[in-house]
Amino acid sequence: MSMKVPPQTQQQWLKSCFSAWKQTDAAYSKLARSRNLSLNMVWVFECLSEHPEGMEPAVLAEETNMLRQAMTVVLNDLEKQGLVTREFHPTDRRKKVIRLTPKGGEICRDVLDAIAQSELEALSELCEEDQRLLFELTTRFCHALVGRLSKAAGRR
Secondary structure: OOOOOOHHHHHHHHHHHHHHHHHHHHHHHHHHHHOOOOHHHHHHHHHHHHOOOOEOHHHHHHHHOOOHHHHHHHHHHHHHOOOEEEEEOOOOOOOEEEEEOHHHHHHHHHHHHHHHHHHHHHHOOOOHHHHHHHHHHHHHHHHHHHHHHHHHHHOO
8 A cells, every 4th residue: 555645755855866966967077077078078978989980960969968059069179189080971071970089989988987887886885676676766757757847848
């Protein structure tokens, strides 16, 4: 038998959860800054690491949920540091393809490996059942939240 949770309790739980998300975001940002990167650069690295053949800037922007203008700034900064190149698309010279340089590949692997190792170490502090439950409940909550936020955005 499940009991209804009072809205005040739910609001406090959500506030606590949001605070934890902000702290986590700040920790990811701090790690990125320790490598002279922004968090947006890390998300670009994550996408490019999965696509060694390169990606178009518009696709990168979509995959990282960044505005195209923001992506342009991030790519300019990465290019200035010698971490990515912009090359002509093989079949459409109007388009560009973004690829990691060898130096960019090294830094990409370093930061993504540090993140993955930290995440796995943090996860290992939970028993297997808690890990399963964490992912199950987080996935259910996020799917429900995305649906409600999409609905709310459609009402405007």
